[in-house]
Amino acid sequence: MATMTLLEGIRDGLFTEMRNDDRVLCFGEDVGRNGGVFRTTDGLQKEFGEERCFDTPLSECGIIGTAIGMAMYGLRPVPEIQFQDFIFPAFDQIVSEAAKIRYRSGGEYTCPMVIRTPYGGGIRGGHYHSQSGEAYFCHTPGLKVVIPSTPADAKGLLISSIRDEDPVLFLEPKKIYRTMKGEVPEGEHVVPLGKGRIVREGKDCTIVAYGAMVETCEKAADELKKQRGIDVEIVDPRTLVPLDEKMILDSVRKTGRLVTVYEAPKTGGFGGEIAAIVAENAIGSLEGPIVRVAGFDTPFPYTLEGIYMPDVRRVVRGVERTFEW
Amino acid sequence: MASKKRTSSNGSTRTKPQARHAAKKSSASTKSSPKSKGGKKAASSARSRTKAPTSSRGSKILGVLDRGTVRDPGLSDERLLELYATMVRTRVMEERALVLQRQGRIGFYVPCTGQEASHIGTAAALMDSDWIFPAYRQAGIPLLRGVSMEQIVDEWYGNDGDICKGRQMPVHYSFRSAHFVTISSPIGTQLSHAVGAAMAAKYRGEDTVTMTYCGDGGTSENDFHCALNFAGVYASPCVFICENNGWAISTPLEYQTASETMAVKAEAYGIPGVRVDGNDILAVYQVTKEAVDRARQGKGPTLIESLTYRVGPHSSSDDPTRYRGDAEVTDWKNKDPLERFKKYLRSRRLLTPKQDEALFAAAKEEVNAAVKAAEQKPNPTVSSMFDDVYRDLTPQLREQRDELLSLGEAKSEHEGYFPL
Ligand SMILES: Cc1ncc(C[n+]2csc(CCOP(=O)(O)OP(=O)(O)O)c2C)c(N)n1
Ligand SMILES: [Mg+2]
Numbered sequence: 174m175a176t177m178t179l180l181e182g183i184r185d186g187l188f189t190e191m192r193n194d195d196r197v198l199c200f201g202e203d204v205g206r207n208g209g210v211f212r213t214t215d216g217l218q219k220e221f222g223e224e225r226c227f228d229t230p231l232s233e234c235g236i237i238g239t240a241i242g243m244a245m246y247g248l249r250p251v252p253e254i255q256f257q258d259f260i261f262p263a264f265d266q267i268v269s270e271a272a273k274i275r276y277r278s279g280g281e282y283t284c285p286m287v288i289r290t291p292y293g294g295g296i297r298g299g300h301y302h303s304q305s306g307e308a309y310f311c312h313t314p315g316l317k318v319v320i321p322s323t324p325a326d327a328k329g330l331l332i333s334s335i336r337d338e339d340p341v342l343f344l345e346p347k348k349i350y351r352t353m354k355g356e357v358p359e360g361e362h363v364v365p366l367g368k369g370r371i372v373r374e375g376k377d378c379t380i381v382a383y384g385a386m387v388e389t390c391e392k393a394a395d396e397l398k399k400q401r402g403i404d405v406e407i408v409d410p411r412t413l414v415p416l417d418e419k420m421i422l423d424s425v426r427k428t429g430r431l432v433t434v435y436e437a438p439k440t441g442g443f444g445g446e447i448a449a450i451v452a453e454n455a456i457g458s459l460e461g462p463i464v465r466v467a468g469f470d471t472p473f474p475y476t477l478e479g480i481y482m483p484d485v486r487r488v489v490r491g492v493e494r495t496f497e498w
Numbered sequence: 499m500a501s502k503k504r505t506s507s508n509g510s511t512r513t514k515p516q517a518r519h520a521a522k523k524s525s526a527s528t529k530s531s532p533k534s535k536g537g538k539k540a541a542s543s544a545r546s547r548t549k550a551p552t553s554s555r556g557s558k559i560l561g562v563l564d565r566g567t568v569r570d571p572g573l574s575d576e577r578l579l580e581l582y583a584t585m586v587r588t589r590v591m592e593e594r595a596l597v598l599q600r601q602g603r604i605g606f607y608v609p610c611t612g613q614e615a616s617h618i619g620t621a622a623a624l625m626d627s628d629w630i631f632p633a634y635r636q637a638g639i640p641l642l643r644g645v646s647m648e649q650i651v652d653e654w655y656g657n658d659g660d661i662c663k664g665r666q667m668p669v670h671y672s673f674r675s676a677h678f679v680t681i682s683s684p685i686g687t688q689l690s691h692a693v694g695a696a697m698a699a700k701y702r703g704e705d706t707v708t709m710t711y712c713g714d715g716g717t718s719e720n721d722f723h724c725a726l727n728f729a730g731v732y733a734s735p736c737v738f739i740c741e742n743n744g745w746a747i748s749t750p751l752e753y754q755t756a757s758e759t760m761a762v763k764a765e766a767y768g769i770p771g772v773r774v775d776g777n778d779i780l781a782v783y784q785v786t787k788e789a790v791d792r793a794r795q796g797k798g799p800t801l802i803e804s805l806t807y808r809v810g811p812h813s814s815s816d817d818p819t820r821y822r823g824d825a826e827v828t829d830w831k832n833k834d835p836l837e838r839f840k841k842y843l844r845s846r847r848l849l850t851p852k853q854d855e856a857l858f859a860a861a862k863e864e865v866n867a868a869v870k871a872a873e874q875k876p877n878p879t880v881s882s883m884f885d886d887v888y889r890d891l892t893p894q895l896r897e898q899r900d901e902l903l904s905l906g907e908a909k910s911e912h913e914g915y916f917p918l
Pocket of ligand 2: 713714744745746
């Protein structure tokens with residue numbers, strides 16, 4: 174075990190899997206020589222050469238399109254999109270192509286690739302370096318969507334994603350790239366897709382959160398315990414697609430309450446999907462309204478970033494609301 | 499595919515990077531592409547951006563100050579001095595902005611230092627009524643078009659004096675009064691907007707010309723190709739400026755395109771493409787003026803490749819020593835657009851050293867005053883965050899706003915750091 178940041182966990186996952194499998198290639202804007210603008214791919218080009226880790230022209234559509242071709246031909250490309258906000262020139266390639274190749278060819282062709290991209294707010298990045306677009310992609314059958322929130326999960330989920338036979342969008346919560354530290358197993362470390370994590374156990378209310386919001390919810394849970402004696406259970410699904418519905422339902426059946434927390438705009442967000450799953454399957458267990466604590470239905474602001482993002486105060490308020498009706 | 503060799507103007511033979519990128523190891527595939535040799539360091543400091551011209555069009559570099567390959571535009575003394583003063587104000591503003599960023603007083607900055615002639619000279623060839631669709635490295639244009647320093651600095655601070663209401667990162671300006679269109683971060687998206695606006699002007703029978711900017715990196719995005727294609731098809735009164743500074747963050751030109759030049763790309767879309775010495779403001783002006791005149795006369799668009807260099811980092815978060823050598827930077831500092839223009843003005847006895855110093859001093863004073871004013875202004879109000887999503891607040895937005903306000907005062911805290 175070594176202590177690493179979330180970013181180092183990802184990097185360690187890349188090194189591990191590139192050593193393990195020569196079909197794995199990493200490429201994208203500034204990932205080679207510069208090691209990525211966040212330095213996530215630092216050292217890969219040095220160890221694996223320009224053939225396996227290289228800089229591309231500034232074209233997200235080109236990056237993803239060529240990755241799809243490589244994947245169909247038998248490689249395991251791991252392209253990087255510099256910021257999730259810049260993925261949209263490649264939206265067509267992801268949604269119409271990568272996600273549908275297996276289905277439309279009756280399983281003749283497949284597209285095993287991992288699109289890595291930093292997402293979410295918290296770095297003073299304004300509109301275009303802060304967005305959380307997971308819902309667009311969760312709404313795309315054929316695509317898996319993975320979001321780690323700890324260094325060990327980052328490594329283990331990334332390795333599983335690379336080994337997966339289907340295309341995966343791997344969203345990296347950049348706010349906690351360097352601030353989130355933890356023990357990471359050395360070498361082989363696999364965290365299966367589709368299995369959630371109980372971040373902390375509690376009996377009064379379930380919070381489902383992912384990415385950087387997990388940490389915010391942990392702080393809120395501390396507050397709630399201290400100030401109100403409310404015992405919160407936090408579930409981090411780790412993969413949004415496929416979703417560990419059982420873990421969420423089991424938790425809500427135990428606590429009787431649900432708050433979903435996500436940075437993305439409230440309307441159409443993934444927390445709404447979780448709310449629907451709970452309403453469909455466990456309404457009899459609910460002892461209060463389901464509450465969503467989310468970003469507002471505005472574009473992501475610059476100066477007021479800290480107010481836009483769900484914070485401890487708003488999560489606390491959200492949990493309180495499940496008791497007030 | 500055999501590796502393609504190219505002789506650069508400094509005589510060295512280098513291998514195209516693309517060949518080295520060919521994936522060759524595949525357990526599923528038996529075919530492997532030939533391994534190319536040589537050129538280990540693709541972006542070595544020895545690389546030259548002036549490739550040997552092979553096509554007839556779009557390869558000659560046009561210049562006035564040192565080359566004499568294009569005629570002096572014959573601007574009035576006043577206009578020459580105005581352009582120079584704008585370059586000085588831009589230079590001083592950029593230096594100050596980077597310092598403010600380092601002191602943590604503003605969040606981020608993208609300096610255009612070294613590229614002043616390239617964008618100020620191109621924009622100067624327009625009429626005030628013409629529209630500009632900028633990228634993010636044309637900071638001198640608002641100054642040239644009469645935007646006050648205070649309005650600019652307020653945007654860096656994202657305070658409640660900021661026209662954009664603190665919604666965007668520094669340098670993502672919007673100055674409608676100057677026909678300077680709101681900037682977004684996604685590369686290249688503005689290019690087809692300029693074509694559309696040009697089509698709209700034509701439809702209305704107005705003689706507005708639109709001008710739009712992108713970098714060398716920008717030419718790789720789909721939008722660049724869409725825009726040139728549409729502009730060609732509709733003969734839109736639009737002028738494209740590709741500011742080729744040789745780098746897209748850490749990615750060198752050789753990785754961006756296999757074309758000999760950026761200008762030559764115009765040919766494929768049936769429009770003229772020219773290359774100009776982007777650090778020679780007179781040449782930049784003259785070449786652009788010809789393109790603008792053509793556009794205004796209904797003769798269609800032009801792509802201008804302006805060869806320049808950003809002598810500073812890509813942004814306040816970038817460390818250029820990771821990817822480029824000192825020699826290259828020194829080389830370009832010796833071609834500084836301000837110094838070259840100053841030399842010209844001196845030779846024409848339009849500027850004394852004393853006057854020059856006064857210009858710098860006045861610019862510093864101007865920026866200081868703007869910074870001082872900006873730092874006294876409060877943040878935009880919390881409730882303003884919900885405005886302008888639509889013309890009217892939706893019921894959902896109203897509810898979200900009211901709920902937030904009911905929680906009382908909160909501080910907007912910034913925790914992370916910005917890497918790019
Ligand atoms: C669609 C998109 N992809 C990636 C980025 C991140 N990015 C910002 S600037 C930049 C490089 C741009 O290079 P170039 O077009 O040459 O302009 P320059 O910075 O040299 O002026 C990149 C990759 C972005 N802003 N938008
Ligand atoms: Mg560039």
